[in-house]
Amino acid sequence: MSRKAAKKTKPSRPRAARKPAGASAPSGIRLPMLGDPHDIHIAREIERKVLEAKRIVVLGHERPDGDCVGSTVALGMALKALGRDVHVLLEPKLPVRFKYLFEPGEVRPKQKGQSTRRYPADLAIVLDTTDVDRISGLVPAQIAGITIVNIDHHMSNNNFGDLNWVDTSAAAAGELVYRLTSVLGWAVPPVALDALYTALVTDTGQFAYSNTTPRVLRMAAELLAAGVDGEELWRRLYLDKSRAELDLEARARTSLEVWANGQISCITLTQADFEKTGTGPQMTQEFPGIPRALAGSKLAVFFYAVNGGKDTKVSIRSVKELDACALAKRFGGGGHRQAAGCTIPLPMKEAKDLFRPAAEKMLKEHAALSTAGKSD
Ligand SMILES: [Mn+2]
Secondary structure (H helix, E strand, C coil): CCHHHHCCCCCCCCCCCCCCHHHCCCCCECCCCCCCCCHHHHHHHHHHHHHHCCCEEEECECCCCHHHHHHHHHHHHHHHHCCCCEEEECCCCCCHHHHHHCCCCCCCCCCCCCCCCCCCCCEEEEECCCCHHHECCCCHHHHCCCEEEEEECCCCCCCCCCEEEECCCCCCHHHHHHHHHHHHCCCECHHHHHHHHHHHHHHCCCCCCCCCCHHHHHHHHHHHHCCCCHHHHHHHHHCCCCHHHHHHHHHHHHCCEEEHHHCEEEEEECHHHHHHHCCCHHHCCCCCHHHHCCCCCCEEEEEEEEHHHCEEEEEEEECCCCCHHHHHHCCCCEECCCEEEEEECCCHHHHHHHHHHHHHHHHHHHHHHHHHHHHC
């Protein structure tokens, strides 16, 4: 019996049954192909590396989000179902709301290694991560000499792998895992289906952002048809908040300030805000949406203290016409055109003083360009 079938669900909403055991491996289902016809070429190269490897480690980025956790867990479980020796390593400070993706005895997050000894694996598959320095779970020295497969959808990815599959048209790294497993006919275990849905729903802003393509919605539909409980996952991801989280959210909303005649909206959470509410930066995944909601805002910025207040993390969201990634890159960050981020190695006030002129300059340049365009 599948996990979902064993659980009590509303009888009024019968769910499509998973495929019978004869139609797929008992450890999971084979998802219908929804990718690009050319996916098969890179997928076969990845499969060859997977089959050659004795031990595989799957890695994601620091401060893991829903796509990072979802895509690494889904791939880890698919590889396990293939009979491969595989470990998923993520940093220990995982947001608690992703814990439902980990089942006892399945792949789990592991502590970031302090040693610089090479990790005992011969293949590292890195998902959703732009650069080797941003990998969490292991430090670069621990993967030196290990064959790296880099699977990502960020435009700022620097192709750090021995084999690279960087497709910026993909909404999420989870989309690429869906395409990889489906084109190769790999079985995807039930929790991995939840993980893929989590990746899609979080990186598309609950199927709202411009990366919500027809393909993403078809994939989500297939995952629902395969038994994923969309409402249950939504509740786990976006409700079920602690009082402390709501207190933190209240502080974030109160901190709203606007620059450049309201075209830039920003919120700030200091180290004191985290300490007074007993929370941490890992509880702020959805906060960039707060300044973004202000009418007239073209650039929404969320500043928050990390590393005990020594550094400042900046999350940037922009309207289509502005390139958030380019702005983040000026401070050593990266991401997507409309959603990017960087870490400024300065405390809050200094970091904001440094960032503000750069943001205002970008808006001015854009305004000048659009005026020039109109006069043509
Ligand atoms: Mn992603």
